[in-house]
Amino acid sequence: MKVLLINGSPNEQGCTNRALTEVAEALHREGVETEIFHIGNRPVWGCNGCNACVKLGRCVHDDDPANSLMERMKEADGIVIGSPVYYSGVNGALCAILDRVFYACGSQLTGKPAAAVVSARRSGTTAAFQRLNQYFAIKEMPVVTSQYWNNVHGYTAEDVEKDAEGLSDHAYPCEKHGVDAEADRSGENRGTPVPGGRGTALYGLHPLISRTIDPQKT
Numbered sequence: 001m002k003v004l005l006i007n008g009s010p011n012e013q014g015c016t017n018r019a020l021t022e023v024a025e026a027l028h029r030e031g032v033e034t035e036i037f038h039i040g041n042r043p044v045w046g047c048n049g050c051n052a053c054v055k056l057g058r059c060v061h062d063d064d065p066a067n068s069l070m071e072r073m074k075e076a077d078g079i080v081i082g083s084p085v086y087y088s089g090v091n092g093a094l095c096a097i098l099d100r101v102f103y104a105c106g107s108q109l110t111g112k113p114a115a116a117v118v119s120a121r122r123s124g125t126t127a128a129f130q131r132l133n134q135y136f137a138i139k140e141m142p143v144v145t146s147q148y149w150n151n152v153h154g155y156t157a158e159d160v161e162k163d164a165e166g167l168s169d170h171a172y173p174c175e176k177h178g179v180d181a182e183a184d185r186s187g188e189n190r191g192t193p194v195p196g197g198r199g200t201a202l203y204g205l206h207p208l209i210s211r212t213i214d215p216q217k218t
Ligand SMILES: Cc1cc2nc3c(=O)[nH]c(=O)nc-3n(C[C@H](O)[C@H](O)[C@H](O)COP(=O)(O)O)c2cc1C
Pocket: 009, 010, 011, 013, 014, 015, 016, 017, 083, 084, 085, 086, 087, 088, 089, 119, 120, 121, 122, 123, 124, 153, 154, 155, 156, 157
């Protein structure tokens, strides 16, 4: 069982990557294999609208990551796409790649559970989150949700590290389930299963992803 995590930021070690590694670590604890695919910072093509991919099954532009990303997405059992928030939206380079991948792949992603994760310094997360979910919705991909709209806040990965609410459970479900909220805020409880399996933000994603892939999992 393998989940592909796509880092749509040009910064390989930035905030989006930090959010994705949190999801990856949680998935590892569930016995799920992961791979992070970085789109990088090289120029990418936008969709030409030539429709050649409908026959070819791949994009005519082979000199950027779109086709290799599409092959990895087809092989994966689940997909998590992460993006930095640029002007309240998804990074343009990531959108350019995803437009081509989702158009060229036909129905080959249908049925794969998918989740979106976004990172912003301050605002615009919900618009970007919504945009990423549109790709999943049109391909009949079950959208894995959590108890918040999956986002972290920061300008650097170190800032995100301090965003305990974004990365981990936050006080509400901990207090509700009798878990020490202070320890949770400090990150001490990160990775500790919360009674009832509840969690918020990114932490809540991993059991849902693995259960959507494999309903036998408890
Ligand atoms: C071109 C550009 C536009 C941005 N627009 C926003 C924005 O609309 N809202 C916001 O909160 N942060 C914005 N930011 C900040 C990034 O979203 C934020 O620093 C993000 O966490 C960076 O993630 P990364 O380190 O993975 O690249 C912008 C950054 C850039 C470079």
